[in-house]
Each structure stands twice: as structure tokens, then as C-alpha cells.
Amino acid sequence: MSSFSDRLAEAVRRKGPLCVGLDPRWDMLPRDFRETTLISRNDQLRRCAQLTTTFCRETLQLVEPFAGVVKVQAAFFELLGPQGAIALSQVIQTARELGFVVILDAKRGDIASTATAYADAAFGGCSIDGDIFPIWNADALTINPYLGRDAVEPFLAAAKTTKRGVFVLVRTSNAGSGLFQDLVCNGQPLYRHVAAAVANWNATTIGTCGLGDVGAVVGATHPRELAELRAALPNVWFLVPGYGAQGGTAADVKAAYRHDGLGAIVNSSRGVVFPFNRDDPEWKAKIVAAARKAAEELKA
């Protein structure tokens, strides 16, 4: 298996920079998924989780011609409890079988052996008396840097061993992100300090493509910061949320790419996966059209 950064580069070269975000909110699923026959309360979450898996699998097949990367949002699976955990592992497995590079968006952050437990769940699996049991088996995981050095290094170590990657939150796309990320410390905003740490962690992981396995999350809603960070971190992959439903445009994200066209994957979740009213029988055609449009906009 080649390095994470090289697998990501290969996916972007084949399909372009679109990353499709799977945020399967139950109440947004098409009506034919939601009209279940009456079942017992005990079976309700199981059935919802199964239908969530089915919807995600169908969506993955629909968007496969237009995107080489998917980002799976852990929160909506967690909300379905243990049955949602089964769905999460099934959806990631299907995505890998279809050839997607899979980013698990769980924004994990903890220290030492606890961080290693999260990293093993995401990448290598659970070790029981010498046997290894895969859990999520994602290609990459989003992580939160607030806890500091020893909250990031266990994820880097696990990623290195298993040829996976991480994306560290640097400058997020939400309206309230500035509360702490924009605080100026020693002449630079906090997110630039995090970016500098990312550059440092990434430096020893550069693959054949010229980029490394330690990426940064940088929102499409901050085009100026995208350009500034692209210049400061020439070898770092950016995962760019905020395109589409959150208001970022294809023009806004242009600054995220390197001259060779690599360097950024641009995520669209609702814009591609839920471009329909839930009563719309043409939901599949709507997803295909939305994925095609996003892929073409981002390639242009």
C-alpha cells in the first residue's frame, strides 16, 4: 500500500478535488427510506441504522464517477447508538470497496494511551491477545489540536504504522470559529501557531506526490486565510469544508490548490447528498446532478 498522501494524490488526479461528505441525518432521507412498516420500538433504531447504511451505499455508488474521496461524519452514526456503529463500519467498508479514500470526520482529541485507543479504532483496529480486529478502518481521521503535543503525536504514530493520515483542525469554516482561532499570540493568530505545528509534524511524512500525511482543515469561508496558509504550508494537504451549503464558492477555494493542482480536497455534504426535498421521487437524479455540477465547478 502506498502512503496516505500518495493515495490521496492518485484519487485527486483521477477524479478531481471533490470530497463528498456523508452526514446521514435521518429526517432528511428520501421518503421511500422512511416509510417503514410499523415495527416494534426495540427494532426502530436497528431499522433506521440499516436504512442509513442503504442510503449511504446508494449515494456512494451515485457519486463515485465524480469524487475519489468521501468524508464520513461520525456524529450522525453515533446518534443511532450501537446500531449506528454497525452502520458506520459498513458504510466505510463499502466506500473502500468502491475505491474511495475515506476520511472519518470524528474530530477526536485526547492524550497518551486514550488517544492511541481512538487512533487504533480509526486505523489499525483493536488488539485482543495478539489478534487484530479492524473497527472503522478509515484512511484518515480529523483531530482536534487543543490538548497539545501529546494529544496529536499518538495519532501520528498510529497513522505512520498503518499508512494512514490525519487532518488537524486549523481554521474551521463556522461563523464562530474566530472566538479562539483568531486570538493573536506573539504577533500571529492562534490558527497560525497550529498551522506551524502541522507543518512540523508533516515534514517527515512527505510522499512521492510532494505532500505529506498530516493535513489541515481550513474552511472555504476564509479565502484570505486559505491563500496565506497555502503559501505557508506548501507540502500540507488541506481538507476544505464550507463549500456549497455553508456559502464557500469554487472561486473562494482556488487559493487552496498548489500549482500542480494537488494540495486540497473540497468537501460538500448537504449540497451533494441532500439536494432534494425528502418527498422527491427523483432524489437519485438530483444527487448525480449535484455531484456532477460540484465536480465540474471545482475542476474548472
Added chain:
Amino acid sequence: MSSFSDRLAEAVRRKGPLCVGLDPRWDMLPRDFRETTLISRNDQLRRCAQLTTTFCRETLQLVEPFAGVVKVQAAFFELLGPQGAIALSQVIQTARELGFVVILDAKRGDIASTATAYADAAFGGCSIDGDIFPIWNADALTINPYLGRDAVEPFLAAAKTTKRGVFVLVRTSNAGSGLFQDLVCNGQPLYRHVAAAVANWNATTIGTCGLGDVGAVVGATHPRELAELRAALPNVWFLVPGYGAQGGTAADVKAAYRHDGLGAIVNSSRGVVFPFNRDDPEWKAKIVAAARKAAEELKA
């Protein structure tokens, strides 16, 4: 049901400030849990998760005379996959039945409706076509502030509706926590800015006990900062990790309490739950002795 802060105050008045941390690492369980008969690979994770539940339930009964609060570490359950999610919900349910205030230590952080999904999983449950299905059903959740205002407010809203609480990471106990938390911004370290935001969020949630539902995580390994934050945040509950195995002493955490004896719960995980060699048949007595010793040290 009274407010989270008042339930926590009641637990501390009855049992003292000890919070027992359940970090059930499979390879540290007593030998009688680990000598399973040969079972198929398919059943292995299920069996480990069941034994993890059993170990946690026995531990909860052993420590119940000495602690009114438990902190359950999500990572070690996540590492057991969907079966671990079943174990997590079972352990939390048992803890509540035994009268513990239960903190789910998952350090979640995301924005908008995604944050609401995590909060609903932790507190109110999953809503399916008008029915509510409890998922983790914890009394409180640890959250990470890096994403900013709109990453915290959905948790606060869900906590308010369900009379639950949150603990925001402020100054963590790990050796590398200073990398970002100690950066000086506008004359104050970053963690003081986070602390000020916590004070602000907490201000509208003050219960009868004089403290509120929005707490702060402040490590026992930083006694000076504990004292400084206690003075700055008189109405904020502190969850203090780092006591015991991580090196913090009862003297180190003294500054975390208010004059009325409330204001802080002090977590011990390995020190109380794994004070034995895994071959030791006397592991139950060792847990009881460790819990008693920690409870007495912290009360003194």
C-alpha cells in the same frame, strides 16, 4: 429532576470530591476476566465487550461507598466497535442505577447540527419520527472548545433542555498541554480566554448550590493555574484530572475547592480502578482499598 450542578453538589456533599474514571483497557483486566474459553474470531469482540461491562459493573459496586461521580472514557469502548457501544450504554445505565452522577468523557467538538447530534446522543437521545430513543444518557459530557462559539452553544442548548451539564477543556493535565493552551494572547494565556468564555456561558445556569452547569476541565498537575482559575471562576465546577497516576497530589488539588467545600471533583482512573497486577486474585480488595484511600486523602 434538579439541575446538573445541584445533583453534582448533592453527590459531593454525600460522598466527597472523588470521581472514579472508568478507562477499561482490555489488557489490564483481571486474569479471571481474560481466561475465556476458545471462541470463534467473530465472537471475540462481543465477548470482550461483555466482560468489559461486567468488570465495570463490579468496579462500580466496589467504589460506590467512596465516590458519587464516575467519568466514563468513551475511547476504550469505541475501540471495541459496535459491541463496545452496547457496553458503554450498559455501563452508564448501571452507574445511574447505582446513584452515580455520570460524566461521559468523549471530548466532543463539532459545529451546528453536527454538535447537536453529539449532544443528543449524550443527553436527550435520538429522535425518530417523534419518538425519543436514549443513547448514552449521561449526566454530563466533556467538550473541546477549539472550534469556537457555535461549537459550544449547541451542547449548552441540549444540556439546558435536558438538565445536563458540560465540562469544557480549559487547562488539561498532560505534559504537552502548553503547546497551544499557554500561548499568550492579549496579555493572557489562551486557556484564560477559554476560561473567560466558560464563565460567561456558565453565568446563566447557576443552581441552588451556587455553581452552574458549564464546568471546566483543569488538570491537577497545574496547582498554580488551579488556584488562579478558582479565583477567576468562583461559580464554575472544575473537573480535575491528573490526580494519582498522572502525578497530582491531594495537596495539589486543594486550591480547586471553594470555601464551602464544593466546586471541584477530582478524577482518578488507573489509580483507583487498576491498582492491581492483572494476575492478582485479590483485585477486588485492592480496588476497595485504593478507592477508600483516595476518598480519604481528598476529604482531609
